[in-house]
Amino acid sequence: MDSSYKSSEETDFAWRVQLAGIPAAFTHGPLLHYILRDKPKRIFHQQRAYQKYKVLLWVHYRQYGMRGPSTKASILEILRQVPKLINPATRFRAAYLAGGNLGALEGILQYRVLKRIPKPLRLDTAPVSTVASAL
8 A cells, every 4th residue: 555645545556456467356245334424524624635635546547547637627616515515404515525626626736736746655665674674
């Protein structure tokens, strides 16, 4: 796993496994624990992180067909959601969408525009002597 990702590290791992030629296998009844936050503020922060790091994934894997977010669409969606944050009945969904689109804009700025791409921090690329000395 690449620990330079604060989110989406398992998706990066899945891409790398597939690109290494390891075939994907399907199983019946897979188990996945996915926790969505239960409050607007928490879902906002969760989606913000997910979408920011999705842009980092896009930077790494766009040559393999991954599609990235649209700057224009993200800005327009945030503008549509801001008024909905006031009403308690629409607040949770608006926080989900606004957070995700804000994260996408942050990722676009950091990784696409400014090219501030973190160096991979993978255990599998550490020198053998470093790993052995840590044991």
